[in-house]
Amino acid sequence: MEAKEEKRNCYLQICRTPGSPRPAIQDRSPGEMNAGNGIERRRISFITESSGYQKTILSDLQGAWEVFRQSVVDSGGFESGDRVLFHSDEAMSWETVRKLAKENPGWGYNRIQGAVGNLGYSLSDTAIGKILKAHGIDPAPERKRQGSWKEFLKTHWEVLASVDFTTIGFWTKKGLVTYYLLFFMDLATRRVHFAGRTVHPDEEWLLQVARNRTDAEVGFLREKRYLLMDRDGKFSAGFRGTLKAVGVNPVRLAPQSPNLNAHIERFMRSLKEECLERMIFFGEKSLQAATVAYMEHFLRERNHQGMGNQLLDPGEEIAKKAGEIVCRERLGGMLRYDYREAA
Secondary structure, rough: HHHHHHHHHHHHHHHOOOOOOOOOEOEEEEEEEEOOOOOOOEEEEEEOOOOOOOOOOOOOHHHHHHHHHHHHHHOOOOOOOOHHHHHHHHHHHHHHHHHHHHHHHOOHHHHHHHHHOOOOOOOOOHHHHHHHHHHHOHHHHHHOOOHHHHHHHHHHHHHEEEEEEEEEEEEEOOOOEEEEEEEEEEEEOOOEEEEEEEOOOOOOHHHHHHHHHHEEEEEEEEOOOOOEOOOOOOHHHHHHHHHHOOOOOOOOOOOOOHHHHHHHHHHHHHHHHHOHHHOOOOOOOHHHHHHHHHHHHHOOOOOEEOOOOOOOOOOOOOOOOOOOOEEEEEEOEEEEEEEEEEO
C-alpha cells in the first residue's frame, strides 16, 4: 500500500506544469473508499496563484501532456482537474508560441496570435509578446536579421552543393603515396559525385574538374548557384573564378569550421569507416575500383538517416513482400545489401 502511494505521489509531482505550485494531497475521511478495489481515494487541490511565464518548456513533452490531459478528463478521482487542465493547456500554448516564432522569423505578434488560434488556443497579442520576451525571443524586425546557418541551408537547399577533398595513403614500389579524392554533394538530395583522384591536385587539374562539372548539359553543378567549400589552398582563385563565370558562386567557409559543411564531412567519414580504412591497396586501380563500388552502394543500397532512413536512389525491388531474399555483396562481402528477388 505504501509503495503504491509513493509511486503515485511521484507521478503527480513529475506531471505537474514545470514551475507551477506542487499539488497538495489531502486525505479524505477514512470512510471514503474506492468501492471497486478498496484503495483509499485522494483529493488533489491546486493553489490558484498565477504560475507566470516559463522560460523553458520542452516540445518533446507535448505528447506526454496530451496523455496526462486525457487521463485527468477520464479520471473520477481528481476533484480539481480543471486546474490541472488549465496548467497543461497553458504550457502547451507557450510552447506553441515559441515554436511558431522560431520557425517563422518574419511573423509579428498578430500573425502568431492568428496561428495559435487555429490550433485552439486563445491568447492576446500582449500575452504573446510576454511569452516571447520570457523565452528571450526578439520581435519580428530583429528576428529577421538573426538568421542562422541552418536556416540559410534550408532556404537554399535546391541550389546548394558542396565540395571537399579526402586523402588516403598506401605503400607502392616508390614508397608511401598519398592520393587526393575529390567529391561533390547535392545537399538537397545528398547525392554524391566522385570527381576523380590524383597524387598532384594542382590548379590545372582542378580547373579541368570545374569545367567538366559545370557543363551546361551533363555537369553535376549545372543547376546550382552556390558551392560550399573550405579554405583549402587547392581551391585557388582560378578555380573559384571558373565556377563564378558560369553562375556558380563559391562560398568559402570560416577557418576550422567543419560543422558548416557537415553533410559532406559525414559522407567522408562513412567512406573511410565503411570502406577505405578497412582495405589494403596495392595500386591506383584498386583504389579507384573500391571508391566506385562504395559510391554505387552509397547511392542505391545504403539507408540514410538524414533522409528519412530511405535509399537515395531506390530500385524496383524496394518494399516487395514476395520473392526470395538475396544478398548483393560488394568488395568481397564488406558491403552488403539484402533485397527480394523478383518472383
